[in-house]
Amino acid sequence: MSDLTDLYQAVILDHNKRPRNRGKLPQATRWATGDNPTCGDNCTVYLEMDGERIGEISFEGSGCAISQASASLMTTQLKGKTLSEAEESFGEFKDIVTTGREPEEFNEVAAFAGVHAFPARIKCATLAWHAAVDALKQPDQIPTN
Amino acid sequence: MSSDFSNLRLDFPVLDQHVGGRPLVYLDNAATTHKPRAVIDALARFYERDNSNVHRGLHALSMRATDGYEAARARTAKFLHAADPAEIVFTSGTTASINLVAQGWARANLRPGDVVICTEMEHHSNMVPWQIVCEQTGATLRYIPVTGDDAEGGLDLAAYEEMLNDSVKVVAFTHISNTLGTINPATEICAKAKAAGAITVVDGAQSAGHENVDVQAMGCDFYAFSGHKMAAPTGIGVLYGRRELLDSMDPWQGGGGMINIVNYEGSEWKPSPERFEAGTPNVADAIGLHAAMDYLDQVSRPAIGKHESTLAAQAYDALSQLPGIRLLGPRAGQPRAGLVSFAFADVHAHDVVTFADQDGVALRGGHHCNQPLMKKLGLPSTTRASFYLYNTEEDVAALVASMQRILKFFGA
Numbered sequence: 001m002s003d004l005t006d007l008y009q010a011v012i013l014d015h016n017k018r019p020r021n022r023g024k025l026p027q028a029t030r031w032a033t034g035d036n037p038t039c040g041d042n043c044t045v046y047l048e049m050d051g052e053r054i055g056e057i058s059f060e061g062s063g064c065a066i067s068q069a070s071a072s073l074m075t076t077q078l079k080g081k082t083l084s085e086a087e088e089s090f091g092e093f094k095d096i097v098t099t100g101r102e103p104e105e106f107n108e109v110a111a112f113a114g115v116h117a118f119p120a121r122i123k124c125a126t127l128a129w130h131a132a133v134d135a136l137k138q139p140d141q142i143p144t145n
Numbered sequence: 146m147s148s149d150f151s152n153l154r155l156d157f158p159v160l161d162q163h164v165g166g167r168p169l170v171y172l173d174n175a176a177t178t179h180k181p182r183a184v185i186d187a188l189a190r191f192y193e194r195d196n197s198n199v200h201r202g203l204h205a206l207s208m209r210a211t212d213g214y215e216a217a218r219a220r221t222a223k224f225l226h227a228a229d230p231a232e233i234v235f236t237s238g239t240t241a242s243i244n245l246v247a248q249g250w251a252r253a254n255l256r257p258g259d260v261v262i263c264t265e266m267e268h269h270s271n272m273v274p275w276q277i278v279c280e281q282t283g284a285t286l287r288y289i290p291v292t293g294d295d296a297e298g299g300l301d302l303a304a305y306e307e308m309l310n311d312s313v314k315v316v317a318f319t320h321i322s323n324t325l326g327t328i329n330p331a332t333e334i335c336a337k338a339k340a341a342g343a344i345t346v347v348d349g350a351q352s353a354g355h356e357n358v359d360v361q362a363m364g365c366d367f368y369a370f371s372g373h374k375m376a377a378p379t380g381i382g383v384l385y386g387r388r389e390l391l392d393s394m395d396p397w398q399g400g401g402g403m404i405n406i407v408n409y410e411g412s413e414w415k416p417s418p419e420r421f422e423a424g425t426p427n428v429a430d431a432i433g434l435h436a437a438m439d440y441l442d443q444v445s446r447p448a449i450g451k452h453e454s455t456l457a458a459q460a461y462d463a464l465s466q467l468p469g470i471r472l473l474g475p476r477a478g479q480p481r482a483g484l485v486s487f488a489f490a491d492v493h494a495h496d497v498v499t500f501a502d503q504d505g506v507a508l509r510g511g512h513h514c515n516q517p518l519m520k521k522l523g524l525p526s527t528t529r530a531s532f533y534l535y536n537t538e539e540d541v542a543a544l545v546a547s548m549q550r551i552l553k554f555f556g557a
Contacts, residue, residue, distance in 0.1 A: 003503065007499070040512045040519060040525045041495075064493035
């Protein structure tokens with residue numbers, strides 16, 4: 001069962017059970033949705049911008065433990081970042097989930113290194129990140145409520 | 146006839162392996178089934194001895210290949226109780242068969258204002274082809290509702306009767322739901338459609354090879370199925386069509402093998418079924434399908450269906466004891482085909498499937514090519530365990546034990 005324990009580390013189980021920044025941001029000016037049509041998972045990321053930086057970030061959607069925990073953890077990682085900084089973080093995250101290589105500096109996202117042994121699940125881990133980068137690239141809109 | 150299923154696993158070489166350090170428990174049969182030694186041998190024998198193109202050559206191998214291919218057609222007619230082998234068109238599978246009816250019959254016959262009826266429980270393969278042809282012709286697609294919070298009520302047949310009128314030209318429905326395990330009353334649905342003047346198209350992907358199918362008794366106009374879901378190779382499927390309807394249809398694809406006379410100005414095609422088999426057909430897999438039909442009938446199809454349904458009912462009863470589980474389709478005690486679809490409140494289907502795989506239990510998680518029904522039921526996805534003749538009570542126990550472990554693991 002060691003592979004599974006690697007896949008579902010305590011960090012992932014915790015974020016899945018107690019997701020951070022879940023729900024719609026009422027003052028969001030940018031948002032984007034990602035879908036995995038083959039599995040029916042979806043994730044919408046909401047951003048409240050502070051200039052070119054992410055002021056507040058949240059997500060909502062449904063999916064497996066990997067996708068939900070990844071979305072939750074991502075929100076804690078991207079707050080305060082610009083588009084290029086967010087893309088850099090996403091690049092590092094993709095590297096972790098596809099190669100299993102852990103980051104040099106301690107970071108909770110290292111928990112996702114176990115995903116690389118389950119190639120079918122990589123897209124679950126990256127869904128929210130894709131949506132966040134997409135949202136950052138959107139023009140600012142009037143908050144919907 | 147044999148009803149001893151305990152040793153049938155030995156007929157399927159692929160099942161003799163370990164996954165996750167445990168003997169493989171394969172419960173993804175609604176997606177595809179495994180092939181018995183007899184089918185694998187038939188394929189090897191064809192390629193080693195008879196391989197040739199059909200209907201064209203005058204040499205020994207070509208004649209043997211042609212005989213084998215046409216014998217498979219005759220065997221399929223017998224398998225479905227069709228009146229005539231000419232009513233059997235070989236295709237690549239259920240999807241191709243349904244598209245052939247949609248584009249070959251419906252596109253030529255539907256007019257704006259006409260109605261096609263399918264059901265809310267259709268697989269995408271018996272829904273999307275009708276959406277396409279309705280778009281092309283201006284016809285309207287309507288759906289027979291599925292009833293019950295967990296779809297336990299099956300199709301709303303009263304609503305179906307109300308939908309029927311002169312405008313309805315096609316009624317397309319699945320014989321057995323791949324998502325719910327519901328067995329639809331095919332004979333009744335066909336009779337009502339016929340009385341209203343509509344043709345019927347039955348998706349038999351989950352019923353052929355699981356029970357005796359008699360297309361004449363069922364009264365359907367078309368019946369489609371795939372070989373690979375009933376112990377035969379992938380890439381071979383069947384469209385049964387009533388002769389009169391097939392002969393009235395123009396070809397869908399042009400090419401060699403489907404023509405009588407070709408001139409630069411135009412061509413004249415052969416009658417069915419060759420009319421619909423342009424190009425070199427899938428000879429080897431048709432021969433593999435023949436071997437699969439022989440194998441299934443040697444075991445006995447009614448016994449296979451009963452065996453699977455018994456296992457599914459056992460799984461349903463045992464799973465219903467688990468906390469936070471929601472089971473779809475017929476309730477305990479109601480007729481159910483050989484599959485069980487379920488969702489846990491706190492564990493997503495993909496986590497379930499990944500976890501079960503580590504226990505050597507192969508399941509399917511997702512929307513099962515039925516996104517609209519999943520939306521209606523308010524579920525992003527479900528986990529499905531589907532049984533076939535080689536599964537056993539031990540497999541049900543392995544499934545349930547794996548589900549108990551996953552609930553514990555996720556603290557649900």
